[in-house]
Amino acid sequence: MVIVRSAVDEIVRHAKAESPDECCGLLLGNEAKIDTATRARNDSPDPARYRVNPEDHFGAIHAARATGRRVVGVYHSHPRSVASPSPTDLAEASYSEYLYLIVSLSGHDEDAVHTGGLRAYWLRDGRAIVETLRVEP
Ligand SMILES: [Zn+2]
Secondary structure (H helix, E strand, O other): OEEEHHHHHHHHHHHHHHOOOOOEEEEEEOOOEEEEEEEEOEOOOOOOOOOEOHHHHHHHHHHHHHOOOEEEEEEEEEOOOOOOOOHHHHHHOOOOOOEEEEEEOOOOOHHHHHHOOEEEEEEEOOEEEEEOOEEEO
16 A cells, blocks of 8 residues: 555554544545555543544544545554554454554654555454555555
């Protein structure tokens, strides 16, 4: 999956702004490329978890459709840990067609350095399948 640099930058900015709480948002684009990251409210009462606000989710779907795109995934942050899905992330992943993008702010995620701390996964049937991310300048 390709992701444009401006979307990576926006996700990192959002994650830093909400840290040490987790942030979340939606990814817009098509099946080959993410071109926009849109912030969403985090409805989780637990700051170390995330739940995308449904209104923001529908708003992103509407905005994507209006411009001939789709919501292709969801992002959230791991302020203190590596960008791997937690057991909760796996258990609560309800969209098998969505790419789940996680940004780590820990600075220790060496597998994610070349993507600005981002890693991407398909979360299906309680399993995480790694998707290679390529950042387009
Ligand atoms: Zn997580």
